[in-house]
Amino acid sequence: MAHPILAARGVAKLYGANAARFVRDGRFSGTSEELAQAGVTAAVRDVDITIERGETFVIMGLSGSGKSTLVRCLAALTPPSAGEILFEDKDLNRMAEGDLIQIRRHQMGMVFQHFALLPHLTVLGNVAFPLDVQGMKKPEREAKALEMIKLVGLSGRESRFPRELSGGQQQRVGIARSLAVGPDLWFLDEPFSALDPLIRREMQDEVLRLQDMLKKTIVFITHDFDEAVRIADRIAIMKDGRIEQIGSAEELVLRPATDYVRAFTRDAPRAKILTARSIMSPPDPAADYAGVVGASARIAAFARKIEEAEKPFAVVDEGEVVGKVDRRAVIDVLIGRESADQAA
Structure with missing residues (x-):
């Protein structure tokens, strides 16, 4: 298995004369209160990432x-x-x-x-x-x-x-x-x-x-x-x-x-972030769809045509209909209103 190009494991960076007191066997250990009392600043603490x-x-x-x-x-x-x-x-x-x-x-x-x-x-x-x-x-x-x-x-x-x-x-x-x-x-x-x-x-x-x-x-x-x-x-x-x-x-x-x-993330541009998959509801085999959108398509890319249509659009992933998106779901995103699923 290929390894990541870069990884951090339990990384901490401490500043202060007493910083060494908070490193044991190469690992960081200490509460914010203990660090403050010792005059130590933890600029980075216990970071694990894989890139x-x-x-x-x-x-x-x-x-x-x-x-x-x-x-x-x-x-x-x-x-x-x-x-x-x-x-x-x-x-x-x-x-x-x-x-x-x-x-x-x-x-x-x-x-x-x-x-x-x-x-x-x-x-x-x-x-x-x-x-x-x-x-x-x-x-x-x-x-x-x-x-x-x-x-x-x-x-x-x-x-x-x-x-x-x-x-x-x-x-x-x-x-x-x-x-x-x-x-x-x-x-x-x-x-x-x-x-x-x-x-x-x-x-x-x-x-x-x-x-x-x-x-x-x-x-x-x-x-x-x-x-x-x-x-x-x-x-x-x-x-x-x-x-x-x-x-x-x-x-x-x-x-x-x-x-x-x-x-x-509260004020993030949700229409530019969320995809059709994230707002779709289950597909309806008997539905008459106005068109199709890709499951990974961003809402901003297709919002106008769905908002203008009377019928829902099918959400398609690799040629298969996996859900549907209607006007209400798109408007919920555009005005910042939580859907029933999100509220739950």
Whole structure:
């Protein structure tokens, strides 16, 4: 059986002079009251996650939830105080520093919120920089950098400096630079939060386009649930250093595990998240259907035609009718009214 590309097992990150008191045999142990009395902050506590190859996994939460600290642990930039980080089934905590450096240089890419471009280097120089660090010869690294610049739509701007670019263009340079090394694992830590809404959506589209082409494993950090919904295969919601719940956007909206997750997803765009399968009722063999919709189709994609029809639509999965959707079910979602099943 293939192992996940990345996993965390009982990971904690503690800060404070007395932090070691709360780690026993490599495991975190301690209550919030005990930590406070000892002057210790648990930025991350008892986190277990598994990220599959090719998955876009979003970690989200409000400021101070621990999401950025967790991603630094996952990327081997900050060692955890307790637990294991397994990359390709190998414990990063037990690796020699030289081996970790090689993994970060050759198998991981990172994009940060504030671009982190080198102001004295051109676009070409910035994108080629990690290849220079690897020791690649100039003709090879510049050819690779030009390929990445073209990939992110910046051809013709190779000789410009960061100050001559817009915010969105600067972030495209950051994306190109992170992809230049051909990473297996791509970390994006709130990469678009400093951009205005229109550019932010454009950059989300860019990530989706690149993922469709390159099939990378992505760990994406955000505090914006709408952004997570657009990008994620699965979402982990964090609060006070802990994972509250992991699931698809639809699972989080329909079956929140805690009151916090319920509140966090309350204003989510349900029509863009929920599928026909989630709102369908049992099929009626004698029904005269107005048409068909796929079981995995989002409600926003078919709401208008069902709302305009007098008859229900059949919900089809692999050629088989598995349910039906009528006007009332769609309107319930659009106006935020709970159906009888949800209320129960």
